[in-house]
Amino acid sequence: MILGVSYDLLRWEERNLIEEAKKIGNKVYPLFTKDMTFLTSEDAWYQDVDAVIQRNTSHSRAVATSMLLESMNFRVYNDSLSLVRCENKIQTTFLLRSRGIPVPKTAIAFSRDKAMEMASKLGYPVVIKPVEGSWGRMVARAQDEDTLRSLIEYQEFTNLQYKTIYYIQEYVNKPNRDIRIFVIGDEAPVGIYRVNEKNWKTNTALGAIARPLKIDEELRDLALKVKEIIGGFFLGIDVFEDPERGYLIGEVNGVPEYKNTVRVNQFNVSGFLLNKLNEVIKK
Amino acid sequence: MVSLKCPVCGGEVQVDDNALPGEIVEHECGAQLEVFNDHGRLSLRLAEQVGEDWGE
Numbered sequence: 156m157i158l159g160v161s162y163d164l165l166r167w168e169e170r171n172l173i174e175e176a177k178k179i180g181n182k183v184y185p186l187f188t189k190d191m192t193f194l195t196s197e198d199a200w201y202q203d204v205d206a207v208i209q210r211n212t213s214h215s216r217a218v219a220t221s222m223l224l225e226s227m228n229f230r231v232y233n234d235s236l237s238l239v240r241c242e243n244k245i246q247t248t249f250l251l252r253s254r255g256i257p258v259p260k261t262a263i264a265f266s267r268d269k270a271m272e273m274a275s276k277l278g279y280p281v282v283i284k285p286v287e288g289s290w291g292r293m294v295a296r297a298q299d300e301d302t303l304r305s306l307i308e309y310q311e312f313t314n315l316q317y318k319t320i321y322y323i324q325e326y327v328n329k330p331n332r333d334i335r336i337f338v339i340g341d342e343a344p345v346g347i348y349r350v351n352e353k354n355w356k357t358n359t360a361l362g363a364i365a366r367p368l369k370i371d372e373e374l375r376d377l378a379l380k381v382k383e384i385i386g387g388f389f390l391g392i393d394v395f396e397d398p399e400r401g402y403l404i405g406e407v408n409g410v411p412e413y414k415n416t417v418r419v420n421q422f423n424v425s426g427f428l429l430n431k432l433n434e435v436i437k438k
Numbered sequence: 439m440v441s442l443k444c445p446v447c448g449g450e451v452q453v454d455d456n457a458l459p460g461e462i463v464e465h466e467c468g469a470q471l472e473v474f475n476d477h478g479r480l481s482l483r484l485a486e487q488v489g490e491d492w493g494e
Contacts, residue, residue, distance in 0.1 A: 164486075165460040165473075173458070187459035189486075190475055214491040289493020314490070360493075391494060408494035 156433050159207035159229070161186040161220050167414045168425070169210050175425040181433075188216050193223050205436045207231045208389075208428075210410055214242050214287065217410055232432065233409045237387030241409035242287050244322055247385070254384050256377070257403045259395065260325040267307055270321035274303050280326040283307070286317035289408075290360035296326055327395045327403060333357040334368060334394040334402075336378045337411065337424065338387075340431035343378040345422045346370055347415060365415035377402055388435075389428055442482050444469060451482060 158181050162169045169185075176183045184201045188211055193199075207229050211217035221235035233241075240246050248261045262273035274281045274297070283306050284294045293310070297303035303323075310318055336346035346368040349357040357363045378392050381404055391411025395403045413424045439452045447467035457463075461473040462485050472485040 162460055164462070165458055169460070170458075185458050185460075187475070190459060212492050213489055214493070287491065289491075292490075292493070411494050 156205045156429075156436050157182045157184070157203050158429075158432075159184045159186045159201055159204040159224075160210055161188055161207050161217075161224070161231075162210040162212075163188045163216050164212045166212070166412070168412055171414075171417075172208060172210070172425045172429070175423070176429050179426070179429060179433075181429065186220075188220050191220070193227075199227060199229075204229060206432055208432070209233050209238070212410070214238070214289070214410075218242070230436075232389060233387035237385055237390075238409040240385045241387070241390070241407045244284060244286055244406065245320070247407050251381065251384060251404055251407075254380075256381060256384065257400060259327050259403050259405065262321075262323045264321045264323065265319065267304075267311075267321075270307055270323060271300065271303065273321075274300070274323050277323065277325045279303075282324045282326050283310070284322045284324065285310070285315055286320050286322050287315075291356045291358035294356060296355060327397050327405075329395045329397065331355075331357075332363075332366075332396075333405065334374070334396065335411075335416070336368070336370065336374060336392050336394060337413065337416065338378050338382040338390045338392065339424070339428050340388060340435065341379070342431070343370060343375045343382075344427055345416055345420050345424065346374075347419060359412075359415055365419045367420050374402060377404070381407060388432070440480060442473075442480060444471065445483055446471075453480065453482075 158176050173183050207224050209221050218235050218238050221231045224231045248258050252258050264270040264273050280296050280298045282296050295306050332348045332350040348366040348368050349363040351357045351363040385407050391408035393405040395405050397403050417424050442451045442453050444451050444465045446469040451465050457473050459474045463471045470485040471482040
């Protein structure tokens with residue numbers, strides 16, 4: 156297979172993917188998007204690539220390059236539609252809900268007053284999140300009306316694209332951890348618990364510790380159903396454990412990081428992904 | 439190793455032969471630098487700061 160790796164920052168994951176791909180005999184083109192250009196009157200120099208793995212850190216660069224490459228008939232994983240579904244939390248949550256996937260109770264409002272009304276309906280504490288965002292940035296918990304009003308005011312004075320769209324969610328009374336499970340092709344082979352003793356937010360970017368996860372059948376089935384709905388080839392799915400309702404899908408990540416997953420599980424995510432991709436390309 | 443020039447202090451920065459564009463290099467002057475391909479030659483520029491839309 157001739158593989159393109161589209162990226163804008165060479166993190167551990169991108170370097171590992173390139174190294175593993177070469178190790179199993181693939182030819183690799185690192186596509187550093189910040190130095191790439193696209194011109195309608197010119198063909199791309201990487202015409203012979205069989206597949207491109209999308210690994211841009213910047214979401215806008217990821218979506219744009221997936222779109223561009225798809226429009227030039229390249230096979231891109233993940234494709235732009237799946238990336239948009241992952242990034243926009245309104246779409247992720249309501250799309251999953253409409254297909255019967257359990258998600259936290261979530262309200263969307265378009266004015267401050269309605270946002271406050273919906274928060275009362277959900278019951279405090281509530282969580283307010285930017286419609287688009289990652290690594291736990293600007294995700295905040297409001298214990299009461301007064302706090303939520305302040306958080307909303309802060310949001311309105313940001314430059315966020317969706318600053319006057321309010322994404323308010325019930326606070327799920329989960330243990331001091333959540334689950335990150337990976338779907339690669341048609342399998343869900345590996346995952347981690349993300350444990351944080353000090354902060355209710357369980358992003359590893361905010362100091363949560365990765366622990367190995369034993370994947371049960373229910374979790375595996377749920378992850379594969381999510382993949383069917385969202386699309387894509389390589390997803391990192393965040394799952395909350397609710398004491399009464401069981402598994403709830405929090406978010407879906409379209410360019411998931413997996414350094415810690417590899418470390419604690421001794422599982423070669425890049426190798427597994429590349430083998431799955433080789434299978435698909437041969438079909 | 440390849441010897442490149444720090445765009446901030448002008449000092450020498452040693453970079454691995456197999457460095458790829460997009461790789462981040464810390465220099466002793468405190469600058470965080472990014473490797474890029476400058477018309478066929480590896481070079482260094484100031485690394486981009488974390489953006490609003492960065493993440494998984």
